[in-house]
Amino acid sequence: MLFFRGLKPAACWMFLIAVLGFAHGAAAAQLTTAEPKGAKVGATIELDADELTWLAEHPQVIVASVQYPLYLFKDEHGRWSGLNNDLLNHITAMTGLQFVHEESFSTDQMLGRLESGEADMSTTLAMNDDRKTFLDFSHAFGGAGWVFVGRADAPVVRSLDQLTEKVLVLPARHALEGTIRRDYPAIELRSVKTYAEARALVESGDAYATIENEIGAQLYPLGQLKVGRAVEGKWEADHLAVRNGQPLLLSILNKALEAFPAAELRAIRLKWLKGVAPVEPASRWPQMSQWFCWGMFVISLFGLLSLLWNRRLAALIKQRADAEKSLGDQLSFQHALMDAMPDPMFVRDLEGRLIMCNKSYEEGLGTRFDQIQGRQLIELDVLPKATAALLHAEFMAQLENRKPRFSERKLMFNNGVRDIYQWTVPFYGADGQLRGLLGGWIDIGRRTTSM
Incomplete structure (x- = not known):
């Protein structure tokens, strides 16, 4: 009793x-x-006479866009998707503005198009003093912090002071580049084209760290990398960046953002960033209360352990099934994200055998994945024999020296010579062991023609 x-x-x-x-x-x-499928903002906004006139004269707005999952990217059908695209669609419903995406392939190229007047605005640019000389920025509609990304076997990067006399690699014209050059001259800055190149240099040891948006830093397998502390005092607010000389466009966008229902904006962010955005650390009191509750729970279950064993076993089985489902969802997302990339991409193992590729790779070589899976290039006829032998030898040499490779070159394909920008980087498993190569190419000749 x-x-x-x-x-x-x-x-x-x-x-x-x-x-x-x-x-x-x-x-x-x-x-x-909160946001049912197909939901739209019902109310329009009031525009003055000048704004209505401008809207009639400029029915389309050119948006310089760089793919940056989950904010803005192309889906498997080549359509633009993501948080920022949903935001623009809602603004279209509120104002009548029609947004046309023009893809860029680096921050530097996107800024160049805005400076030259080839584009009117962008949705993924952070604000800094240099950019404010030729861009106007709308009201903020969200944001995230900047975080350090360093090697997993190095001390956690906690501040910019820690990078004195070390190599910090950033994409060209990064939002923090000017501030770092001015306030931290002892840091050795190195510029590359993309975040992927920056991560590869850190992983290979050629750079000590890079800096990324905290959302983007969590989207890719870390391998030999780890995310450090947030850059103190540096917050990347989300803005719409408009080329100077378009005050009426900026005014229309600001009015739309001001009238944007908070619940709608929260639902859009939750739709795309749920499970990715970092959770704020809990205070100590709720944590202690949780420990106390669990302690009482364990004590009360101690006397009934034998009776609940079968139920506990069932719970463990369910937990494992949930974990397998979660892993399957992650793999499906990675396949969809890879197929959404417009350029050919592939993954090969330590023997040079194909593990995975995207649709663009299949189309580029005129084959199907099920015909080339698990095979080396020299075992196939998708490329001329000399080209296949050359590339296979390069892959095996790269697996030996474990260095990333980025190069512009001419290669003979079955349908002729192509000018390509080729990249391959080693990738590692969670245990730090080399697993193979991740690579791809950009058809420079075709993109130059289309542009």
């Missing part, structure tokens, strides 16, 4: 935990269903 009387407080704690868990789940369900 005394034993069961002692269980009453524990039972109360168990009931309270169950109620709180149910309430939390109900709130999460409401948030996830």
Whole structure:
């Protein structure tokens, strides 16, 4: 009897935990269903006469766009998607503005198009003093911090002071480049074209660290890398960047953002960033309270362990099934993200055998994945024999020296010589062991012609 009387407080704690868990789940369900499929902003905004005249004379706005999942990217059908694209679609419904994406392939190229007047605006540029000389920025509609990304076997990068006399690699014209050059002259800055090149240089040891948006830093397998602390005092607010000399366009965009329902914006961000955006650390008191509750729960279950063993075993089986489902979802997302890339990409193992490729790779070689999976280039006829032998030898040499490779070159394909920008980088497993090569190419001749 005394034993069961002692269980009453524990039972109360168990009931309270169950109620709180149910309430939390109900709130999460409401948030996830806040934006039903196909929902649109119903209300339009009031524009003055000058704005209406400008709108009539400029029915289309050219948007310089760089693919940056999950903010802006092309899906498997080649259509633009992502958080920022949803935002523009809502602004279209509110104002009538029609946005036309023109793809760029680096931040530097995108800024060049805005400076030259080839594009009117962008959705993924952070604000800094240099960019404010030729761009105007709208009201903020969200944001994220900057974080350091360094090697997994090096000390965690906590501040810019820690990078004194070390190599910091950034994409050309990075938003923080000017500030770092001015305030931290002892840091050795190195510029590359893309974040992928920056991560590859850090992974190979040619650079000590890079700096990325905290959302983007979590989208890719870290391998030999790890995310460090946030860059103190540096917050990347989300803005729409408009080329100077277009005050009426900026005014229309600001009016739309001001009238944008907070619930709609929250639903859009939740749709794309749920499970990716970092969670703020909990305070100590809730954590201690949680430990206390679990302690009471374990004590109350101690006497009933034998009776609940089968239920616990069933729960473990379900947990494993959920984990397998989660892993399957992650793999499906990675396949979809890879297929969404417009340029050929492939993954090969330590023997040079093909593990994975995207649709552009299949189209570029005129074949199908099921015909080339698990095979080396020299075992196939998708390329001339001399080209296949050359590339296979380069792959094997690169697996030996473990260095990334980026080069512009001419290669003979079955349909003739092409000018390409080729890149291959080693990738590593969670255990730090070399697993193979990730690579691809950009057809420079075709893109130059299309542009």
